[in-house]
Amino acid sequence: MNRQQIIEQIKKKQSFLAIGLDTDINKIPKHLLKYDNPVLEFNKQIIEATQDLCISYKINTAFYECNGIKGWQALIDTFKYLPQDTFSIADAKRGDIGNTSSMYAKAFFDPAASEMDFDSVTVAPYMGEDSVKPFLDFEGKWAILLALTSNSGSHDFQQLKDGDKKFFEWVIEKSSQWANADKLMYVVGATRGEGFLDIRKYAPDNFLLVPGVGAQGGSLEDVCKYGMNKDCGLIVNSSRAIIYASAGEDFAERAREEALKVQQQMRNELQKIHF
Amino acid sequence: MNRQQIIEQIKKKQSFLAIGLDTDINKIPKHLLKYDNPVLEFNKQIIEATQDLCISYKINTAFYECNGIKGWQALIDTFKYLPQDTFSIADAKRGDIGNTSSMYAKAFFDPAASEMDFDSVTVAPYMGEDSVKPFLDFEGKWAILLALTSNSGSHDFQQLKDGDKKFFEWVIEKSSQWANADKLMYVVGATRGEGFLDIRKYAPDNFLLVPGVGAQGGSLEDVCKYGMNKDCGLIVNSSRAIIYASAGEDFAERAREEALKVQQQMRNELQKIHF
Numbered sequence: 001m002n003r004q005q006i007i008e009q010i011k012k013k014q015s016f017l018a019i020g021l022d023t024d025i026n027k028i029p030k031h032l033l034k035y036d037n038p039v040l041e042f043n044k045q046i047i048e049a050t051q052d053l054c055i056s057y058k059i060n061t062a063f064y065e066c067n068g069i070k071g072w073q074a075l076i077d078t079f080k081y082l083p084q085d086t087f088s089i090a091d092a093k094r095g096d097i098g099n100t101s102s103m104y105a106k107a108f109f110d111p112a113a114s115e116m117d118f119d120s121v122t123v124a125p126y127m128g129e130d131s132v133k134p135f136l137d138f139e140g141k142w143a144i145l146l147a148l149t150s151n152s153g154s155h156d157f158q159q160l161k162d163g164d165k166k167f168f169e170w171v172i173e174k175s176s177q178w179a180n181a182d183k184l185m186y187v188v189g190a191t192r193g194e195g196f197l198d199i200r201k202y203a204p205d206n207f208l209l210v211p212g213v214g215a216q217g218g219s220l221e222d223v224c225k226y227g228m229n230k231d232c233g234l235i236v237n238s239s240r241a242i243i244y245a246s247a248g249e250d251f252a253e254r255a256r257e258e259a260l261k262v263q264q265q266m267r268n269e270l271q272k273i274h275f
Numbered sequence: 276m277n278r279q280q281i282i283e284q285i286k287k288k289q290s291f292l293a294i295g296l297d298t299d300i301n302k303i304p305k306h307l308l309k310y311d312n313p314v315l316e317f318n319k320q321i322i323e324a325t326q327d328l329c330i331s332y333k334i335n336t337a338f339y340e341c342n343g344i345k346g347w348q349a350l351i352d353t354f355k356y357l358p359q360d361t362f363s364i365a366d367a368k369r370g371d372i373g374n375t376s377s378m379y380a381k382a383f384f385d386p387a388a389s390e391m392d393f394d395s396v397t398v399a400p401y402m403g404e405d406s407v408k409p410f411l412d413f414e415g416k417w418a419i420l421l422a423l424t425s426n427s428g429s430h431d432f433q434q435l436k437d438g439d440k441k442f443f444e445w446v447i448e449k450s451s452q453w454a455n456a457d458k459l460m461y462v463v464g465a466t467r468g469e470g471f472l473d474i475r476k477y478a479p480d481n482f483l484l485v486p487g488v489g490a491q492g493g494s495l496e497d498v499c500k501y502g503m504n505k506d507c508g509l510i511v512n513s514s515r516a517i518i519y520a521s522a523g524e525d526f527a528e529r530a531r532e533e534a535l536k537v538q539q540q541m542r543n544e545l546q547k548i549h550f
Binding site: 022024060062063065066067068069071072073076093094095096097098100101103104106107110113114115116124125126127128129130131132146149150151152153154155156157158160161162167170171174 | 297299335337338340341342343344346347348351368369370371372373375376378379381382385388389390391399400401402403404405406407421424425426427428429430431432433435436437442445446449
């Protein structure tokens with residue numbers, strides 16, 4: 001899915017919501033455990049209940065890998081179930097030397113090799129240009145580079161400062177020389193809305209993938225106030241607050257209600273930029 | 276495998292070699308393609324031919340993930356084939372917010388969940404303390420944190436400087452407050468031997484996992500001169516130079532010859548510290 005198609009989906013659905021399928025078999029409703037693959041069944045019902053309200057699904061690969069071969073199969077099956085009109089994110093936070101990153105890119109972008117054909121992968125920047133480039137080299141695919149994350153540990157290294165720029169600002173500034181806003185997005189945490197002003201200095205045009213709204217305490221209004229650009233430029237993720245809204249048989253229905261609340265807030269924000 | 280056991284293996288085998296199973300189906304000898312799982316067959320023969328010469332096998336997960344479900348199965352099967360007396364490394368370069376890192380730790384450390392029970396995982400430091408801790412919380416397991424890598428992109432961010440310390444030095448200094456040398460190792464590239472002096476300032480006791488000797492141009496002698504400590508403190512990895520020494524039917528025999536050359540050099544170095 002290219003940039004223009006993402007923007008069209010945002011306009012059509014009046015939403016820039018990504019729903020995170022961080023599906024933990026210990027947290028899903030008990031009545032699903034009778035299915036052959038409870039995680040897949042959970043994901044299917046969540047997707048069916050929410051797909052008109054979100055423009056993206058983000059699959060956190062860790063939650064699948066931890067279940068071994070069965071988990072990896074659930075990852076592939078969930079990928080196959082994602083609607084064509086949503087932007088798919090493999091939230092895998094990969095990154096290694098060049099030839100190894102090429103293998104990771106194949107794992108998520110080359111269906112002939114791996115049965116998966118995600119639109120994007122999240123990538124860790126620590127190892128620099130040759131660790132990121134292989135993801136950018138795939139035609140029509142996106143790399144979503146970690147910049148400023150929303151966890152407590154983000155203060156340990158991302159905020160170190162060399163000269164006039166913090167480390168995460170160096171990440172954005174340097175990486176924007178490797179690819180433009182048609183190929184590259186950034187992960188930017190939402191715990192402090194004004195922080196988006198700093199990000200937009202270096203990445204005025206890029207889409208930003210924003211976790212940390214809701215459960216992690218960020219305010220959607222602030223994120224939009226400081227982070228939105230003329231193309232919207234935001235994909236805001238919510239995982240637990242939506243998918244675990246209920247642990248009962250009504251989980252999908254309740255997930256839809258939560259997604260709808262977020263989508264309605266987003267519609268208000270989109271009206272401000274005349275979308 | 277704990278620190279003392281690693282040291283005993285080094286003394287016994289007179290080696291601190293890790294062999295990297297970066298097994299690419301396009302590079303293995305053609306006669307193996309007749310097997311059900313050529314990658315696994317290749318790995319088995321390499322392991323059988325080299326296990327008395329190395330103390331560790333490092334499995335690069337990317338090379339398995341890129342083959343989808345079959346690849347993940349080959350990863351599990353290769354893990355199961357690793358000799359008990361070798362230190363096993365899942366070279367996965369994972370790292371995410373706390374609860375997600377816990378899932379990655381389970382994926383490689385909890386055989387009840389994933390069928391894999393590696394001794395260690397390589398971890399990317401960018402997201403800070405809560406992204407690393409879950410790996411350290413596993414009893415008897417190791418986290419091997421990326422510090423200074425040997426690829427060209429290592430100059431992009433790892434060498435940025437805040438105050439008197441470079442970014443990779445901050446990584447070592449801060450992380451050494453999270454765990455001691457019984458739980459934590461660092462990845463340190465070998466392209467410049469004297470660089471190990473800086474590393475040893477911050478990590479005098481830790482084992483260092485050293486890629487980049489051989490194919491990537493580092494000198495084993497320099498690495499030992501500047502990086503060895505009284506417990507050896509080094510695990511030096513070689514992948515391609517050993518496993519792809521021949522593309523013919525003699526590949527395992529030739530891999531053994533290459534491993535033996537490295538082991539003999541290592542024996543010389545170990546004599547200098549009376550091991």
